[in-house]
Amino acid sequence: MNYRQLASAAALCSASLFAQAETFTLTSPDIEHGEPMSKVFEYQGFGCSGDNLSPALQWENPPEGTNFYAIFAYDPDAPTGSGWWHWQVINIPASTTHIVRGAGSIDSEKLPQKARQIRNDYGEHAFGGACPPVGHGPHRYQFTVYALPQALDLPKGASAALTGYMVNANALASSTLETTYER
Known part of the structure; x- marks a missing residue:
């Protein structure tokens, strides 16, 4: 490899590392990608006896133009033919970069004021x-956390499918943590 090829390879590597450092990412102190969740995140009802707490989530490096976020929690393995929506939150202001454990409770005061939870x-x-x-x-x-350019104006009884469509149609970027659970 000559000097020019080496310099070119180094520049590409550097650019690649910079691009990776700027990637929109979702992390959590409560759940880990590919690992089982704790029982505190199990539902309370339907024969389940967990604490029904939503995990703490944090994200960084949103793309330019991000003014709002949406958060989804989805089980594609539910035996329904269409999966199971566990959580959908829209209109989280861009100034928010994390939510605390338990923020997904009914009438939560732990979510930002303008955030809206959709029926699960x-x-x-x-x-x-x-x-x-x-x-x-x-x-x-x-x-999954989605970066959005504007707030979503969904009807009061919006379905999970409509919410998913509108979020995906408008998303600038998204980042997903996938965890597991079994009983």
Whole structure:
């Protein structure tokens, strides 16, 4: 490899590292990508007896133009034919870069004032924890934060599908942590 090739390779490597450092990322002190969740994140009801707490989440390096965020928690392995929506929160202001454990409770005061929780598949406007059928094996739980250019004006009874469509249609970027849980 000559000097020019080496310099070019070094520049590409440096640019690649810089780009990676600027990637929109989601992390959590409560859940780890690819690892099982604690029982505190299990639903309380439907035969489940967990604490039904939403995990703490934090994100960084949103793309330029981000003015709001949305958070989704989804189980693609639920035996419904369409998965299971555990949580959808929209209109989180861009000044927010984290939420604390338990922020997804009904009428939560731990979410930013303008944030709006959409009805989950348990029928609540809140976080609904993991509750896979006993013996069904591990289910995946995908926690995703989306960067959005503007707030979403959804009707009061918006479905999870409509919310998902509008968030995905407007997202500038997203980042996902996927964890597991089984009973």
